[in-house]
Amino acid sequence: xxxxxxxxxxxxxxxxxxxxxxxxxxxxxxxxxxxxxxxxxxxxxxxxxxxxxxxxxxxxxxxxxxxxxxxxxxxxxxxxxxxxxxxxxxxxxxxxxxxxxxxxxxxxxxx
Ligand code: FES
Numbered sequence: 495x496x497x498x499x500x501x502x503x504x505x506x507x508x509x510x511x512x513x514x515x516x517x518x519x520x521x522x523x524x525x526x527x528x529x530x531x532x533x534x535x536x537x538x539x540x541x542x543x544x545x546x547x548x549x550x551x552x553x554x555x556x557x558x559x560x561x562x563x564x565x566x567x568x569x570x571x572x573x574x575x576x577x578x579x580x581x582x583x584x585x586x587x588x589x590x591x592x593x594x595x596x597x598x599x600x601x602x603x604x605x
Contacts, residue, residue, distance in 0.1 A: 496592035498522075500545075503529040503600045512587060518596060519543040519583035529598035536583035538562055541569045542602040547578040547585075548595035555585060555594070572603040 498518055499509045510525040522530040522543075531542035538561055547555050558566060562584045566575050573579075582596065 496587045496589055496594070498587065498591070499593075499595045500527045500530075501548075501595065501597040502527060503598055514588055516587050517583050518545070518585040518587060518594070519581075521587065522582065527598070529600075529602070530582060531602050532583060534583075538565050538581060538584065540604070541565060541573070541581065542604065543582040544569070544573060544602060545580055545582045545585075545596040545598055546576060547580050548597065549578060551591075551594055551596075552578050554590065555580065559584060569603050573599065573601075 495511050495513055497509055497511045499507055501507050508527050510521050512521045519532050523532055533542045534540035558580055562581050566579055
């Protein structure tokens with residue numbers, strides 16, 4: 495099992511626990527974390543699951559995949575894309591990510 499802490503748009507934190515393999519987005523939706531809309535259901539088509547991986551975790555989480563990077567680039571006119579930007583539907587929880595911390599932006603693209 496692994497824990498993920500979400501810093502919600504209002505600054506409050508919610509820590510959720512789940513088993514390996516689940517996407518950070520799905521864990522958030524299942525636990526009513528605020529600010530992740532995930533309108534496309536996790537197929538990299540909406541960007542409304544955007545999060546900023548905490549600086550301390552960027553290296554361990556790793557960079558976005560090719561398709562995810564293309565989507566983030568396409569969104570960069572609408573949202574602030576940084577080195578920590580990831581689509582949370584594309585981050586899959588592993589034991590190595592136990593304790594992961596992500597920050598949810600105040601606004602998601604197009605929402
Ligand atoms: Fe739509 Fe992640 S849920 S891009």
